Amino acid sequence: MTEKKEETPVTGTSRRDFLKNTSLAAAGFMIVPRFVLGGKGYTAPSDMLNVAGIGAGGKGESDIAAFAKSGKANIAFLCDVDDRRAAKSRASFPKAKYYKDWRELLDKEGKNFDAVSVSTPDHNHAIIAYGAMQLGKHVYVQKPLTHDLWEARLLTEAAKKYKVVTQMGNQGASNDGTRLMSEWYDEGLIGDVHTVYCWTNRPVWPQGIKWPDPSQNIPKELDWDLWLGTAPKKDYVEKLVPFNWRGWWDYGTGALGDMGCHLVEAPFRVLGIRYAKDVQASVGSVYVDEFKQGRFPESCPPSSHITLTFPKTNKTKGDVTLHWMDGGIQPERPIELGADEKWGGEEGNGTLFIGTKGKMYASTYSDAATLLPKSRMENVKAKQKYARVPGGASGHYAQWVEACIAGYGKQEVSSPFEIAGPLTEALLMANLAVRGHDLKGGTIKMLWDNDAMKVTNFAEANQFVKREYREGFVLKA
Template structure:
């Protein structure tokens, strides 16, 4: 299938919004009928987590990689398999209540928007979209249709992250003046731009993988699987991949709005890939939990956090490979990625009395919200 044919079919299938469908308003079943687009890698994990809900019923599987699709079908034999999500929605639309999207970033919005136009609830993996305009379009459509949505940012539901947000709001370190956040993930590429082409593997539908992005020849170990995160046309780099998680708690705790200024330091743009080293400096207007101006510094990839007193650790301990440090008037709070916060006052660790919180399952919350007309925590 050529790209122009893909785009033509997409235009034709957009008329599906005129067909009868199992819209959000009509979900009356005691079980949520779910279709999953992207069932390998991270998709396999998300699929298993959502399908583990006792009221979830997996209806369809879709993936452009036949190896992954076959493997998923063996685990979920009652679900129907598809290579093209448009065909899946055309054929099974009325039998689908919700769609889970776990594909490369550039295909999040096209797949999600099509399903949302048909009235389906959406669970979309982070980062929500490839472009800001797409995220705005999804938000507006969800509001217009009254759809349940959940972004796949599971850390938002973790006790570790929720407790850190509560501690900051409680004033444990006073008003926060600076946040320093980092990730050692290396989703950048500074090498030569590839030329030529390689044979497309038999298991991969390359035109469908490209989707609505510009046509280009396949190159082995450049795009699929996973390498796309490094590339401008398909992924969002380390900032988009891990920053979504690590920024979440500071944003939640400090109730921040959009930044006032942004300055980045990296190699010259090459029009092809994200940089291997990236440092971004933000300034935000103050909130009740910050000083008048909040400074925020992000480091990623091979750009290790600078040698700064804000990041000095007690006892000569090393910084975690990923995390955030809140610097406040009365001390610092370190939140390593995926674990509990540590309080640092006058260069020493201090005991924290963590708030008691109920457990929350980010994936099951989506199913419950769809069936019980409830809200999700990360819409």
């Protein structure tokens, strides 16, 4: 089969043609029949998914382990910019070839794996995932799907263009709770939902602070330039890696990016909402000095309350107003609860649906789904109409592995990019309002043109829809 050359994907200017020798050409090999190799529980090579894990520490470490636990994934390659973070995964999968630069991995090994897991800081999600998709690789990308709105739309369209199986790492999408609440809603148990509240105790990392002083003590195991990736060139600072990057706009997406995909997924599934039409935000301030309050605009705020309006869907009678609250802010306790009665928000995260005939709520990952008042749970009956995912949230990984083996369009996944993309766009649009608040010096309602992907009444905010990438890390779509 003749190699098909495509447009050069994500790459540095000094790199050779990224797609050279990376086509999906069939190799001349033979799969030995299962019965010849034999053995109870044996998985034939044709039934195994060869995975490259880009981001092998922290969440990447647990993701990679979960794929392997499915029994149908071979962890063939590992990649991380920080050898310290990758150490445990490398010990767990000693046969996996290790790379530090994901561009080199995709360039050299494109023929030798089937799928890619991306678990890096948010600002590098899209460039890695899109590069893998251009090679025809199935992709699993940690939440939020992308750092920018434009990137989310790009990956959503790319999944169809390249016909690859996709999944975002919001495991709650595979939990029973979202399906149970969908069945309650479809049965009319709470009437028509017009308002939703989602809230979190995050951030649990520094936010709303001044950029730290630079340090010369770059750990020898860390490639700082590779870690920066698409972000602007800056001097190394202590404690940004591996976790505190979440609170800085150059790299993270704040509390919304961290928890929004878990908590807002249920309203998307239950109500069928997709793209918001307007958004507004109020944000918490910090003490800049002894006599002045303000904000450090390069850092996400310590708290926020954001309101999004979603147009009517085929599952609602009118617009839906969704409130997002972070930094420990929570909605008023429902009147259906007793004064001392606990509810899903006790752990710091929750989702509350308010309908014309009642209410329902759930906690993180849509766990503990409950109708209000709780006495309704004693006699609730609703026909099961949505198939459950074996293992629930834990089964999110095996579901993707099996769908990849089956092939594009052959098997359902819980959070494909056709769903995860619009969900991520809604959250990033909410962050537009947060960042616009700093530009405007106060709260305005931003009107959103979904087709043009821009705010129509405050042009300054559109600079955050699509950022400029640093030279050497260019995403060419």
